[in-house]
Amino acid sequence: MTTAVSDAHNEHDDHGPTKGIGRWLFSTNHKDIGTMYLVFSLTMFFIGGAMAMVIRSELAIPGLQFVHPEFFNQMTTMHALIMVFGAVMPAFVGLANWMIPLMIGAPDMALPRMNNWSFWILPIAFGMLLSTLLMPGGSPAGGWTMYPPLVLQTGDSFPFLIFSVHLMGLSSIMGAINVIVTIINMRSPHMSLLRMPMFVWTWLITAYLLIAVMPVLAGAVTMLLTDQFFGTSFFLAAGGGDPVMFQHIFWFFGHPEVYIMILPAFGVVSEIIPVFSRKPLFGHDSMVYAASCIAFLSFIVWAHHMFTVGMPLTGQLFFMFATMLIAVPTGVKIFNWIATMWRGAMTFETPMLFSLAFVFLFTIGGFSGLMLAVAPADVQYHDTYFVVAHFHYVLVPGSVFAIMAGAYYWLPKWTGYMYNETLGKVHFWASTIFVNLTFFPMHFLGLAGMPRRIPDYSTQFSDFNTMASIGAIGFGMSQLLFVWVLLTSRKGKKATAEVWDNPPGLEWTVPSPAPYHTFETPPEISEEDGVH
Amino acid sequence: MNEAQRKKDIRRTTLILVVIAATFFFGFIAMGVLRA
Numbered sequence: 001m002t003t004a005v006s007d008a009h010n011e012h013d014d015h016g017p018t019k020g021i022g023r024w025l026f027s028t029n030h031k032d033i034g035t036m037y038l039v040f041s042l043t044m045f046f047i048g049g050a051m052a053m054v055i056r057s058e059l060a061i062p063g064l065q066f067v068h069p070e071f072f073n074q075m076t077t078m079h080a081l082i083m084v085f086g087a088v089m090p091a092f093v094g095l096a097n098w099m100i101p102l103m104i105g106a107p108d109m110a111l112p113r114m115n116n117w118s119f120w121i122l123p124i125a126f127g128m129l130l131s132t133l134l135m136p137g138g139s140p141a142g143g144w145t146m147y148p149p150l151v152l153q154t155g156d157s158f159p160f161l162i163f164s165v166h167l168m169g170l171s172s173i174m175g176a177i178n179v180i181v182t183i184i185n186m187r188s189p190h191m192s193l194l195r196m197p198m199f200v201w202t203w204l205i206t207a208y209l210l211i212a213v214m215p216v217l218a219g220a221v222t223m224l225l226t227d228q229f230f231g232t233s234f235f236l237a238a239g240g241g242d243p244v245m246f247q248h249i250f251w252f253f254g255h256p257e258v259y260i261m262i263l264p265a266f267g268v269v270s271e272i273i274p275v276f277s278r279k280p281l282f283g284h285d286s287m288v289y290a291a292s293c294i295a296f297l298s299f300i301v302w303a304h305h306m307f308t309v310g311m312p313l314t315g316q317l318f319f320m321f322a323t324m325l326i327a328v329p330t331g332v333k334i335f336n337w338i339a340t341m342w343r344g345a346m347t348f349e350t351p352m353l354f355s356l357a358f359v360f361l362f363t364i365g366g367f368s369g370l371m372l373a374v375a376p377a378d379v380q381y382h383d384t385y386f387v388v389a390h391f392h393y394v395l396v397p398g399s400v401f402a403i404m405a406g407a408y409y410w411l412p413k414w415t416g417y418m419y420n421e422t423l424g425k426v427h428f429w430a431s432t433i434f435v436n437l438t439f440f441p442m443h444f445l446g447l448a449g450m451p452r453r454i455p456d457y458s459t460q461f462s463d464f465n466t467m468a469s470i471g472a473i474g475f476g477m478s479q480l481l482f483v484w485v486l487l488t489s490r491k492g493k494k495a496t497a498e499v500w501d502n503p504p505g506l507e508w509t510v511p512s513p514a515p516y517h518t519f520e521t522p523p524e525i526s527e528e529d530g531v532h
Numbered sequence: 533m534n535e536a537q538r539k540k541d542i543r544r545t546t547l548i549l550v551v552i553a554a555t556f557f558f559g560f561i562a563m564g565v566l567r568a
Contacts, residue, residue: 177549215557
């Protein structure tokens with residue numbers, strides 16, 4: 001445990017939050033903004049989840065049951081956009097807002113007013129995107145990848161889609177700039193870069209990825225917009241354009257985007273596993289180098305999403321081997337988490353359970369990713385439910401479980417109360433059982449040839465689809481338990497400053513709940529102190 | 533580090549990052565223009 005202590009917050013109790021709605025509308029406080037991000041993300045998680053329920057209900061048995069195929073396509077498109085940009089990314093930004101200043105001993109984010117702006121853009125962006133559900137012709141239905149020429153047939157909702165994606169990108173870029181500037185300039189004295197906690201490190205790397213790729217997405221959708229409304233032909237073959245170029249540009253954004261959603265998850269899990277194993281993180285520096293390697297490699301593998309589009313053999317070989325190479329730094333991370341647990345005095349509170357499930361189940365998603373990386377095999381897997389199974393294993397028991405783990409881990413620091421551990425464990429077991437019931441059968445469906453993004457299917461696929469639908473409804477219901485845990489958390493016993501058993505890090509040196517202002521005077525950390 | 537120096541550093545880092553983001557945005561559009 002570090003000896004760094006800050007009593008500065010005790011002298012600033014008079015600087016509490018303003019009363020009423022103004023506190024939230026005009027807040028520049030990193031904790032308030034973090035809370036808003038997390039609440040927004042949870043709301044989007046349920047809206048996107050409701051769309052998943054529509055999808056799985058329709059697919060529960062063969063034939064068309066509940067929705068028109070066009071509406072089904074709108075649901076798959078909107079579900080993806082909402083979950084990626086509205087649920088997972090803002091959840092990690094919320095965790096970053098709350099925890100990065102506390103972990104590095106900074107009083108707030110470096111650019112607090114821009115922080116407010118980054119957040120409030122999001123409800124506008126998603127309000128605009130969701131409003132398309134009420135339009136004649138409905139929401140975008142061409143898939144979240146927005147491939148032309150299909151996306152150019154979208155109709156009235158097209159400009160809304162493009163503008164909302166622009167706003168999401170703007171919000172992410174501003175958030176990323178804020179994270180980098182804060183980490184580079186606001187660390188407490190003696191916290192060198194390699195002494196930073198892993199969550200801060202993974203977020204620093206993620207923020208650089210965001211700054212590099214979100215403008216690329218913005219550029220791609222800007223070109224779509226001009227193709228649609230201003231007579232250009234960037235992607236229109238009839239005008240001399242190249243629709244495949246869009247796919248290259250999109251996946252130059254899209255593949256690093258995958259790591260944007262998983263690197264902070266690595267950071268969360270790297271914080272939790274050592275605490276509940278009562279051992280320091282094994283190979284902290286190698287974790288940093290591994291995350292940096294993953295970030296670099298994420299830029300040179302994009303065309304593995306496009307093996308079936310056609311490319312020279314050398315291109316296929318390059319992208320295949322480069323993709324497989326990512327398994328090496330990822331393996332370093334998995335090894336280090338297991339080595340951290342090895343002979344540790346482990347206990348299995350809810351954050352640890354979610355973290356352990358993350359390690360096992362994310363690895364399954366990683367392995368199916370390796371299978372998809374094999375170019376000749378990908379011709380068979382492409383656009384099947386195998387791909388759906390793969391990326392849901394990475395994103396649900398991967399990113400979402402890490403977010404849940406982080407929420408349970410830091411909740412006592414945020415609220416000042418211990419959550420109901422029994423309910424937390426019920427939430428964990430229900431989520432884990434149902435997430436596997438939902439997504440594991442999809443591997444078999446994909447291998448048997450069931451294509452993705454279809455509202456109906458051949459009867460040979462019905463058993464696994466029914467299983468997946470039952471699992472999805474169970475998983476959705478299980479998440480209501482999480483809301484119940486949050487709502488009843490104030491009934492728990494008061495949390496101490498440390499909350500857990502001797503956790504490392506500056507965030508545990510402030511009282512629980514964390515005061516409105518913390519570290520107004522930078523905490524003193526001696527050179528010998530192990531921050532992490 | 534004094535506060536004035538920190539503010540200067542924050543401004544400089546922000547500016548560099550904004551330039552990087554703008555370069556990627558306009559760079560990729562420029563690439564599209566050259567190919568189209």
